[in-house]
Amino acid sequence: MSRFMSPEAVNNLFALGRNNYRPAQIMRTKNAINAEMRAAMAFSERTGMIDFARIQVIVALKLKLDRLYAE
Numbered sequence: 693m694s695r696f697m698s699p700e701a702v703n704n705l706f707a708l709g710r711n712n713y714r715p716a717q718i719m720r721t722k723n724a725i726n727a728e729m730r731a732a733m734a735f736s737e738r739t740g741m742i743d744f745a746r747i748q749v750i751v752a753l754k755l756k757l758d759r760l761y762a763e
Contacts, residue, residue, distance in 0.1 A: 718760050725753045 732746045 721753055721757045721760060725750060728753065
């Protein structure tokens, strides 16, 4: 059994996504996570190794983001 959404429901979901208020701190944290992930991937591609210190930074930022969403 599969689920289908009406076109109106899909449009409502997209409208909510476009109009969703995101505080500046959440956006800064998300941007920092993305930047750290890009840097970690570039390091891994160049060296073939994993930078565990950068992974810890990414995890800490994700936990911070979770706390921001919980507030």
